[in-house]
Amino acid sequence: MKLDTICVQGGWTPQKGEPRVLPIVQSTTFKYDNSEQMARLFDLEDSSYFYTRLANPTTDAVARKICALEGGVGAMLLSSGQAANFFAIINICQAGDHVVSSSTLYGGTFNLFAVTLKKYGIETTFVNPEASDAEIQAAFRPNTKALFGETISNPGVEVLDIEKFARIAHRNGVPLIVDNTFATPINCRPFEWGADIVTHSTTKYMDGHATSVGGVIVDSGNFDWDANAERFPGLTTPDESYHGLTYTKTFGRNAFITKATVQLMRDLGSTPSPQNAFLLNLGLETLHLRMPRHCSNALAVAQWLEQQPEVKWVSYPGLKSSPFYERAQKYMPSGSCGVIAFALNGTNDDAIAFIDRLKFIAIVTHVADARSCVLHPASHTHRQLSPEQLRAAGVAPDLIRLSVGIEDPSDIIADLDQALHCAR
Ligand SMILES: *Cc1c(COP(=O)(O)O)cnc(C)c1O
Numbered sequence: 001m002k003l004d005t006i007c008v009q010g011g012w013t014p015q016k017g018e019p020r021v022l023p024i025v026q027s028t029t030f031k032y033d034n035s036e037q038m039a040r041l042f043d044l045e046d047s048s049y050f051y052t053r054l055a056n057p058t059t060d061a062v063a064r065k066i067c068a069l070e071g072g073v074g075a076m077l078l079s080s081g082q083a084a085n086f087f088a089i090i091n092i093c094q095a096g097d098h099v100v101s102s103s104t105l106y107g108g109t110f111n112l113f114a115v116t117l118k119k120y121g122i123e124t125t126f127v128n129p130e131a132s133d134a135e136i137q138a139a140f141r142p143n144t145k146a147l148f149g150e151t152i153s154n155p156g157v158e159v160l161d162i163e164k165f166a167r168i169a170h171r172n173g174v175p176l177i178v179d180n181t182f183a184t185p186i187n188c189r190p191f192e193w194g195a196d197i198v199t200h201s202t203t204k205y206m207d208g209h210a211t212s213v214g215g216v217i218v219d220s221g222n223f224d225w226d227a228n229a230e231r232f233p234g235l236t237t238p239d240e241s242y243h244g245l246t247y248t249k250t251f252g253r254n255a256f257i258t259k260a261t262v263q264l265m266r267d268l269g270s271t272p273s274p275q276n277a278f279l280l281n282l283g284l285e286t287l288h289l290r291m292p293r294h295c296s297n298a299l300a301v302a303q304w305l306e307q308q309p310e311v312k313w314v315s316y317p318g319l320k321s322s323p324f325y326e327r328a329q330k331y332m333p334s335g336s337c338g339v340i341a342f343a344l345n346g347t348n349d350d351a352i353a354f355i356d357r358l359k360f361i362a363i364v365t366h367v368a369d370a371r372s373c374v375l376h377p378a379s380h381t382h383r384q385l386s387p388e389q390l391r392a393a394g395v396a397p398d399l400i401r402l403s404v405g406i407e408d409p410s411d412i413i414a415d416l417d418q419a420l421h422c423a424r
Helices: 003-009 035-042 057-070 081-090 107-119 133-137 162-171 226-231 247-268 274-284 287-306 325-331 348-357 387-392 409-423
Strands: 074-078 098-102 123-127 144-150 176-179 197-201 215-219 311-315 339-344 373-375 400-403
Touching: 003 057, 003 287, 057 074, 057 215, 057 274, 074 081, 074 247, 081 107, 081 144, 081 176, 081 197, 081 215, 081 247, 098 107, 107 123, 133 162, 144 162, 162 176, 215 247, 287 311, 287 339, 287 409, 339 348, 348 400, 348 409
Parallel strands: 098 123, 098 144, 144 176, 176 197
Antiparallel strands: 074 215, 197 215, 311 339, 339 400, 373 400
16 A cells, blocks of 8 residues: 555554444453463463553554554554653663764753663763764764664754665664654655664654654564674563563564563553544544645745845755755655744844744644644753753754644745744
């Protein structure tokens, strides 16, 4: 099936007499006839539902849809995008391990890597994603377990050279993990360019209506854990918590996502609610219609902003003036995303005054939904970061993040125009 059809039909194929619409299985638990049946489930000898912390029919159906959209072998929904990136890393890293990551990251991910994971003994070296192959290579250590990046960085909207990152990761025997939140599989499918694991904050375009916080991990099934067995003992040696089962032996190409589900979700429980999965599915049913509109609206707004004398700079991968234009044409030829980064001439106070004058473009700690919204990362999402960390994360202090919605583009431009006009 093509992507547009998967958006509408994927994940749930009702049989005779079953609901046409994906049902919300709002049940913590599932009934069996005898103790033997239940025991086999706990030993992973049978796969069926027994407790919603591990798996639930509604969330599984939505995971199957996203898995098909990304072209993976398995996927797992989580309660947030933060949980998705956390689980993707700790599924293969433990205390004493190391990660190399692009420095241009969502603020929450940067904090997770720089502060919280470090407290648990997992260290991250941040690299400028535009640095040379040799410079990025120099960040690798014998204990490095993954390379991480965002296909389009939040909030800098810089496009990752996925093939370069995949080449470096694989040369070092580690997977490339890519956060594909902003591009979505409608615009970019990182597995086709060599990424091994994809994560998303489904809170953004996938949900699309700002109703439900959620995340997902998708496994391409392509990374050969056994070929690098000594580096990934969690996947390639027996798990004592399952009577000595070895994930790569028992689950083959599904080893990564199975371990994440049966071990990490069991022990850490960042479980999405079936109700939220249902709402996410409603969003996914129109993702293929919304993304092109976000992109065409954002391009029109970016081109308009570029012509305003009050505007200092505009960063949008769809602009011919963008240093990422050619790369975006390669990796996401039908469009990048609806997010624009720009700055005004004048002081930070001028930028904040401009934002305060906007009418329906709302100030919200959110991005990438149907309604246009705006944020000043240096004073909002990224305010925990030091000036050097801000620079490294691609967040200029004057950067305004504008998330262009799917309203009529002339109304969006009119709102920006009136807010700029007052500033004159
Ligand atoms: C929002 C976001 C996250 C975090 O996701 P939550 O759903 O808010 O936990 C991670 N990565 C990117 C790129 C994001 O935009």
